[in-house]
Structures are given as C-alpha cells and as structure tokens.
Amino acid sequence: MEKYEHHVKQWLKENRARAARLLQLLVRENSTRGNESSTQAIVIEKCRQLGLTLDIWEIGGDELKSHPAYCCDRQSFDGNPNLVAVLKGDGGGKSIILNGHIDVVPVGDESNWDYEPFSGVVECGKLYGRGSTDMKGGNVALLMAMEAIIATGIKLKGDVIFQSVIEEESGGAGTLAAVLRGYQADGAIIPEPTNMKMFPKQQGSMWFRITVTGKAAHGGTRYEGVSAIEKSLIVIKSLQQLEKDRNARVTDPLFKKIPIPIPINIGKMMSGEWPSSVPDTAVIEGRMGVSPDESIQSAQMEMEKCLQDLCDQDEWLKRHPLKLEWFGGRWQPGSLETNHPLINELTKRFIEVKGEPPVIEASPWGTDGGILSTVGHTPVVVFGPGITAVAHDANEHIILEDLFAASNIIALTILRWCEVAESS
Amino acid sequence: MEKYEHHVKQWLKENRARAARLLQLLVRENSTRGNESSTQAIVIEKCRQLGLTLDIWEIGGDELKSHPAYCCDRQSFDGNPNLVAVLKGDGGGKSIILNGHIDVVPVGDESNWDYEPFSGVVECGKLYGRGSTDMKGGNVALLMAMEAIIATGIKLKGDVIFQSVIEEESGGAGTLAAVLRGYQADGAIIPEPTNMKMFPKQQGSMWFRITVTGKAAHGGTRYEGVSAIEKSLIVIKSLQQLEKDRNARVTDPLFKKIPIPIPINIGKMMSGEWPSSVPDTAVIEGRMGVSPDESIQSAQMEMEKCLQDLCDQDEWLKRHPLKLEWFGGRWQPGSLETNHPLINELTKRFIEVKGEPPVIEASPWGTDGGILSTVGHTPVVVFGPGITAVAHDANEHIILEDLFAASNIIALTILRWCEVAESS
Numbered sequence: 001m002e003k004y005e006h007h008v009k010q011w012l013k014e015n016r017a018r019a020a021r022l023l024q025l026l027v028r029e030n031s032t033r034g035n036e037s038s039t040q041a042i043v044i045e046k047c048r049q050l051g052l053t054l055d056i057w058e059i060g061g062d063e064l065k066s067h068p069a070y071c072c073d074r075q076s077f078d079g080n081p082n083l084v085a086v087l088k089g090d091g092g093g094k095s096i097i098l099n100g101h102i103d104v105v106p107v108g109d110e111s112n113w114d115y116e117p118f119s120g121v122v123e124c125g126k127l128y129g130r131g132s133t134d135m136k137g138g139n140v141a142l143l144m145a146m147e148a149i150i151a152t153g154i155k156l157k158g159d160v161i162f163q164s165v166i167e168e169e170s171g172g173a174g175t176l177a178a179v180l181r182g183y184q185a186d187g188a189i190i191p192e193p194t195n196m197k198m199f200p201k202q203q204g205s206m207w208f209r210i211t212v213t214g215k216a217a218h219g220g221t222r223y224e225g226v227s228a229i230e231k232s233l234i235v236i237k238s239l240q241q242l243e244k245d246r247n248a249r250v251t252d253p254l255f256k257k258i259p260i261p262i263p264i265n266i267g268k269m270m271s272g273e274w275p276s277s278v279p280d281t282a283v284i285e286g287r288m289g290v291s292p293d294e295s296i297q298s299a300q301m302e303m304e305k306c307l308q309d310l311c312d313q314d315e316w317l318k319r320h321p322l323k324l325e326w327f328g329g330r331w332q333p334g335s336l337e338t339n340h341p342l343i344n345e346l347t348k349r350f351i352e353v354k355g356e357p358p359v360i361e362a363s364p365w366g367t368d369g370g371i372l373s374t375v376g377h378t379p380v381v382v383f384g385p386g387i388t389a390v391a392h393d394a395n396e397h398i399i400l401e402d403l404f405a406a407s408n409i410i411a412l413t414i415l416r417w418c419e420v421a422e423s424s
Numbered sequence: 425m426e427k428y429e430h431h432v433k434q435w436l437k438e439n440r441a442r443a444a445r446l447l448q449l450l451v452r453e454n455s456t457r458g459n460e461s462s463t464q465a466i467v468i469e470k471c472r473q474l475g476l477t478l479d480i481w482e483i484g485g486d487e488l489k490s491h492p493a494y495c496c497d498r499q500s501f502d503g504n505p506n507l508v509a510v511l512k513g514d515g516g517g518k519s520i521i522l523n524g525h526i527d528v529v530p531v532g533d534e535s536n537w538d539y540e541p542f543s544g545v546v547e548c549g550k551l552y553g554r555g556s557t558d559m560k561g562g563n564v565a566l567l568m569a570m571e572a573i574i575a576t577g578i579k580l581k582g583d584v585i586f587q588s589v590i591e592e593e594s595g596g597a598g599t600l601a602a603v604l605r606g607y608q609a610d611g612a613i614i615p616e617p618t619n620m621k622m623f624p625k626q627q628g629s630m631w632f633r634i635t636v637t638g639k640a641a642h643g644g645t646r647y648e649g650v651s652a653i654e655k656s657l658i659v660i661k662s663l664q665q666l667e668k669d670r671n672a673r674v675t676d677p678l679f680k681k682i683p684i685p686i687p688i689n690i691g692k693m694m695s696g697e698w699p700s701s702v703p704d705t706a707v708i709e710g711r712m713g714v715s716p717d718e719s720i721q722s723a724q725m726e727m728e729k730c731l732q733d734l735c736d737q738d739e740w741l742k743r744h745p746l747k748l749e750w751f752g753g754r755w756q757p758g759s760l761e762t763n764h765p766l767i768n769e770l771t772k773r774f775i776e777v778k779g780e781p782p783v784i785e786a787s788p789w790g791t792d793g794g795i796l797s798t799v800g801h802t803p804v805v806v807f808g809p810g811i812t813a814v815a816h817d818a819n820e821h822i823i824l825e826d827l828f829a830a831s832n833i834i835a836l837t838i839l840r841w842c843e844v845a846e847s848s
Contacts, residue, residue, distance in 0.1 A: 218816040219687065220629060220687060220788040224813045236653070263646045263647070266654075267643055270693070273532070275691040275709040277689075328699060388648070389645065391642050392701050
C-alpha cells in the first residue's frame with residue numbers, strides 16, 4: 001500500500017499547476033442556474049480523457065418530479081445535463097460516490113468584486129471567482145484524485161462514482177435524479193467548502209415567504225392606516241426569538257463551535273410603493289435551517305405555530321393573518337454517526353497529509369448529502385477545501401494549497417476504501 | 425348684503441345637480457402626473473364660459489427651476505398647463521386667491537377598489553373616484569361659488585383669482601410658478617380635503633431615502649455577514665423615537681386632536697436579492713412631517729443628527745455610515761394666526777350655513793398653502809369638503825352635501841371679503 005500511496009502523492013505534487021489550470025478553466029465559465037452546459041462540457045471532456053464510463057442525461061420526468069424530496073421551480077433542464085462518470089473496480093471492494101455540484105449562485109453587486117467575478121485570477125496562492133470555493137475547487141480535488149490513481153496505473157476493487165450535478169443551489173434536483181437513476185454506494189464524499197473540516201452531519205434548510213398585510217393611508221395621517229413595515233418588525237422579532245429557541249435545543253457536540261447551528265436567515269424584504277403612503281403589503285423571504293436530528297416537516301410546523309401565536313396575540317394580525325409559503329429551495333438534513341468507518345478512514349488520511357487531526361463538526365448549511373443519505377441510503381461525509389465564509393459572497397476565492405491537500409487526502413482515502421486490486 | 429346672500433344661496437341650492445355633474449366630468453378624466461391636460465381643458469372651458477380672464481401657460485424656466493422652494497423631478501411640463509382665471513373687481517375691496525390642484529395620485533392596487541377608479545359613480549350621496557376628495561370636489565366648490573356670484577349679477581370690489589394648478593402632489597411647482605408669475609392676494613382659500621375643518625396652519629413635509637449597508641454571507645453562516653435588514657430595524661426604531669420626540673414638542677392647541685401632528689412615515693423598504701443570502705444593502709424611503717413653527721432645514725438637520733447619533737453608537741454603522749438623501753417631494757409648512765380676519769370671516773359664514781362653529785386645527789399634511797404664504801406672502805386658510813381619511817386610498821369618495829355646503833360658505837365669504845360693488 002505504501003508504494004501506491006507514494007506514487008499517488010508524488011503524481012499530485014507534480015501536477016499541481018495542472019489542477020490550478022483546470023479550476024481556472026471551470027471558474028471562467030459562468031455556470032449559474034440554467035447556464036451549466038459549458039462548464040459541464042469541460043468536466044465531461046476531462047472524464048472522457050480519463051477513460052471513465054460516462055452517463056450524461058437531462059434530468060426530469062415524472063418519477064423525479066413527483067418524488068417527495070423533489071423541490072425545484074425550474075421549468076426546463078434541457079441542454080444542461082447531469083453527469084455521472086464511473087471508474088469501474090475489479091470487484092470485492094467498497095464503492096464510493098464523489099459528488100460535486102457544478103451550478104453557482106449569482107454574482108450579486110459586481111461593484112463589490114475586486115476582480116471580474118468570472119476571472120479565475122490567481123494571486124498569492126488564491127484563485128478568485130464565483131464558484132472557486134463553492135464548489136468547483138472541490139470538484140477539481142475529486143478529478144485530480146481520480147486522475148492520480150488512474151495515471152499511476154492503480155486498479156481498484158470497488159467502484160468510484162464521480163457525479164457532477166446541477167441544481168444543488170436550488171434544492172438538489174440533480175443529485176436526486178442521480179439517486180433515482182440507481183446510483184448508490186457504500187460511502188460518499190462531497191467536497192463542499194468546509195474549510196477542510198469534516199461534516200458527518202449537515203444542516204438541512206428550506207426557503208419561506210411571509211406576506212404581511214397592512215392598510216394604506218396618506219403618510220401625513222399615518223395613524224389612519226396600518227403599516228405593513230411596522231407589522232413586519234414584530235414578525236422579524238418573532239423569527240429571531242424562534243431562531244434563539246430552536247438553537248438553544250441543539251446540544252450535539254458537533255455544533256459546539258458554530259455560533260448559530262440552525263440559523264433563520266431573512267434574505268429579502270420588499271414593502272411599499274410611495275414614500276408618503278402607509279404600505280399595505282410587505283413580503284419577507286428567507287431560509288430556515290433544519291437540524292440533522294429533526295425532519296423538514298417538524299421544522300415547518302414549528303414556524304407555522306410561531307406565526308400563528310403571533311397572530312393570536314396581535315389584534316390586527318388576528319383579523320389579517322400572516323401568509324406563510326414554503327417555496328423554492330429545500331435541502332434535506334443529513335446525519336452520519338461520527339465513528340463510521342468512512343469518517344475513520346478520512347481522518348487517518350487527513351492526519352497522514354496534514355500532520356494533525358481534522359476538525360469534525362456539523363455543516364452550517366444543507367448539501368446534497370441530505371438527499372444522498374436519506375433517499376440514496378449512502379453514508380455521506382462533507383469535506384472540502386473551499387472557504388465557508390466567502391461562499392456566495394463577493395471576492396469568492398479558494399486557497400490552492402488546501403485544494404491540493406484535499407485532493408491528496410481524498411485520493412488516499414479512495415485507495416483504502418475501495419482497496420487496490422491485485423491486477424495493479 | 426342679505427339680498428345678495430339670499431340670491432347666492434338660492435342659486436347654489438338650485439344648481440346642486442350641475443355641481444355634481446361637473447365633478448363627475450372631472451373625476452372621469454385621469455389627471456395623474458403628466459396627464460393633467462384633459463381635466464385642465466374642462467376647467468378652462470368652464471372658466472371661459474364664466475367670462476373670466478384666462479392665463480394659461482406651461483410652467484418652467486430658470487426663475488422657477490432655480491428657486492429655493494422649487495422641488496420637482498419632472499422632466500417636462502409640456503402640454504399640461506397651469507391655469508389662472510381672474511374675476512376682476514371694480515376696485516377698493518380685498519382680493520382673494522382660490523387655489524386648487526388638478527393632479528391626483530396613482531390609483532394603487534385596482535383590486536382594492538369597489539368601482540373602477542375613474543368611474544365618478546354616485547351612490548347614497550357620495551361620489552366615488554380618484555381625485556373626488558383630493559381635490560376635484562374642492563375645485564368644484566370654488567367654481568360653483570364663483571358661478572353663483574356671476575350668475576346672480578353681483579359685481580365685486582376685490583379681485584377673485586382662481587388657480588387650477590398642476591404638481592401639488594409632487595412638491596408644489598404649479599403654485600410656485602403662479603406665485604412667481606406675480607399672483608398674490610390679501611387672502612387665499614385652498615379647499616383640500618379637510619373634513620370641513622379649517623386649517624390655518626399646515627404641516628410641511630419632505631421625502632427622505634436612507635441607505636443601509638450590511639455585509640453579504642451565506643444564510644447558513646449568517647453570523648459571518650451583517651444583515652442590512654437587521655440594521656434597518658434599529659434605523660426604523662430610531663426614526664420612531666425621533667417622531668415621538670418631535671411630536672412631544674408640539675404644544676400648539678390646533679394640533680390637540682391630531683394623534684401624531686408631524687408624522688415620520690416609512691413608506692418603502694427594499695432589501696436583499698436571495699432568500700438564503702444575508703442582504704448587504706437596504707433602502708428605506710419615507711416622508712417626514714414639518715411643523716408650521718419650524719423650517720424645512722431645521723427638521724432635516726434633526727433627522728441628520730438622529731442618524732449620526734445612531735451611527736456613533738453602533739460599531740458597524742460607525743464604519744459603514746448610513747446615507748441620507750432628501751429627494752422627490754418637499755412641501756413648505758404654512759402658518760396663519762388664528763384670529764386673522766380671513767379666519768374670522770370664514771368662521772362666521774360657516775356658522776351661518778352649518779349652524780355650528782367649525783373645527784379649527786392644523787393640517788396633517790403639507791399643501792400648496794406653504795408656498796402661497798411663505799413665498800407668495802398671501803395669508804392662507806385650508807378648508808374644503810373632501811374626506812381626509814380616503815385621500816390617496818382605494819375607494820376615494822366625497823360626500824356631495826359637504827361639497828354644496830363648502831361652496832356656499834366660500835361664496836358668502838367672498839361677498840364679505842371682496843365686498844359687493846355699487847354697480848351690482
């Protein structure tokens with residue numbers, strides 16, 4: 001085994017520049033929702049060159065769309081395929097899924113970026129651009145790990161199932177489609193931006209929309225109306241209290257260092273049409289975190305009750321109830337016992353490469369790990385080189401050293417997990 | 425005098441149906457900003473039939489636009505003229521300006537209206553439609569008062585200067601243009617919707633925009649960002665406290681019955697782009713009331729100081745200061761002593777017609793009275809038949825009986841104020 005490990009490490013060391021170039025190529029393609037095809041084409045070509053067995057398909061169909069875990073408002077997936085690329089093993093070893101999403105979130109206000117958002121600029125060991133951290137950097141770590149094994153002539157016993165999926169940022173329809181297509185394994189690694197931490201548990205989440213009704217009036221006699229903005233303030237206060245109460249119940253040590261384990265984020269608020277009129281409607285949109293120990297449904301019921309209680313206490317809201325909708329994205333929570341063999345294996349390889357034990361925590365956001373584990377019955381660890389804090393932010397970037405280390409750790413883990421075949 | 429008064433009263437009584445029809449005609453024309461011409465054409469034709477001296481002009485020019493009281497973001501006034509129509513007196517009496525605006529605010533959400541917003545439907549003595557109360561009903565009261573005097577053959581000593589102006593709802597450029605064109609008088613009545621109350625003092629007002637800066641982050645790690653919505657909550661709280669403090673200082677008995685004499689209305693709030701991102705910007709727009717006893721400038725400085733104090737107390741806002749802009753509408757406050765002869769005269773005629781004394785208060789909103797008095801040096805009373813509560817709201821309407829009574833009171837006041845000439 002030492003021999004194989006040495007070859008793989010050596011190959012990865014010698015091919016760092018190629019890894020960075022591949023990431024640059026991927027970041028330079030805008031793969032926001034509906035625009036995934038050009039980036040996916042680069043990944044497909046890479047997998048073809050590696051000699052993997054390709055499964056490329058446009059997701060959709062009744063089985064997917066009627067599945068209870070399906071959550072997607074996208075009209076068409078045409079032209080933006082999912083990819084699964086398999087490195088078939090000789091048999092006898094454990095199989096592993098390496099899952100990464102290819103879609104990225106919008107760039108936001110471009111004026112906040114120091115470089116053009118799709119530049120892929122490298123400076124001081126960091127590569128910049130939307131998707132660099134979340135999670136094209138992780139995907140490159142996977143691809144380089146596989147290439148290292150293939151290039152050094154190693155044959156594995158178990159299958160390595162690489163998945164480049166769409167739609168993670170909007171609810172996981174891509175991974176769900178892969179699960180329903182039959183892809184399962186004895187373990188899975190998803191290299192989301194974890195700051196090199198390991199997340200055996202993942203926070204789930206879902207989007208909500210609350211509509212608040214007021215009564216219009218002239219601003220000069222605002223006491224004749226009821227301000228939807230003022231009513232929104234007490235709604236927001238209730239949500240803040242709900243967040244506090246829910247987080248007080250989270251005692252899992254994996255969440256110990258996370259300031260707010262399952263946040264309720266208010267992401268949007270829109271109200272009013274005219275500065276001197278009392279606004280008669282306000283719309284609040286946000287994201288509710290779901291603990292690995294609870295279901296989507298029970299979390300939804302808790303928010304419904306919170307808002308109902310508020311309506312019961314407020315004379316105006318009693319007569320003009322808040323409207324709560326669950327719309328857009330929804331991500332299943334995921335949970336794996338911390339002494340699972342996959343965690344143990346990853347931990348040993350982490351120590352081998354980094355010389356220190358990894359931080360093991362719960363993830364602060366939902367990932368496709370929820371679907372892979374709850375629907376696909378595949379044990380999942382989320383572990384990757386990206387930087388949590390800059391995901392979805394301006395000036396998103398990744399530290400290339402971390403990408404190389406993650407690639408190394410994952411490659412070594414694959415060798416142990418899938419086992420090296422005698423034909424090597 | 426009794427004879428003249430009797431004739432005028434009698435004429436108005438007999439011509440109530442014509443007054444209602446004229447109002448219906450005016451309400452059926454949409455005269456929102458930029459669309460005033462067709463309604464103004466009806467008023468012009470009416471004044472032509474009455475034999476008044478017409479002054480019709482498109483406002484604009486450097487003198488207007490560079491005036492410190494000018495506040496207008498409209499690009500062009502072409503095709504939507506101002507009108508001044510004068511009933512020249514024989515000389516020796518006091519002159520009076522009768523001022524009404526022809527522009528109306530947008531209809532808002534049409535689904536909240538029981539009738540089509542420009543229907544002019546009459547039901548149970550009420551006439552419905554945008555502008556019925558604010559303030560085409562008041563304008564009809566003025567026109568009918570003048571027609572009663574003319575039709576009964578009365579000649580006056582003083583001039584009656586009728587003004588049908590544009591742009592009141594957006595800052596008073598129409599009345600300012602009339603003042604700068606030289607129209608001044610010994611007194612003025614503006615029949616805004618006061619519920620038949622008399623307003624010798626008028627609240628001024630102006631629009632503000634506050635931009636709040638936050639820091640974006642992924643909603644799942646929202647503690648890594650700074651929510652512009654959360655920061656907005658403390659801005660709104662500060663504005664609410666400022667409103668409280670400013671209103672506590674208002675001791676003028678004219679404001680006694682007004683719940684909030686000089687409100688700060690928050691009319692709009694927009695923040696965020698994505699439910700699961702921390703919003704990095706919020707924009708709050710509103711209207712600040714200005715007391716008749718203070719200047720626009722001092723009120724502005726008070727809000728500036730309030731926001732500066734907030735920034736000084738908050739570590740984040742200290743480094744990311746709030747941005748305050750004064751934009752869009754601005755209406756000068758107005759003030760007339762309550763024992764002014766014009767108030768006394770109106771009060772006597774009110775008692776004569778209604779059999780009870782009028783309520784004398786301060787107006788809850790700015791009117792063109794601010795410009796007429798501060799720039800035009802003309803003593804102004806705001807008094808009219810419209811309903812304060814339904815101005816700018818859905819289902820705006822006016823009680824026709826009030827329109828007839830106001831017309832009567834104003835006609836009798838004109839006889840006393842301008843005096844009847846011997847040639848009558």
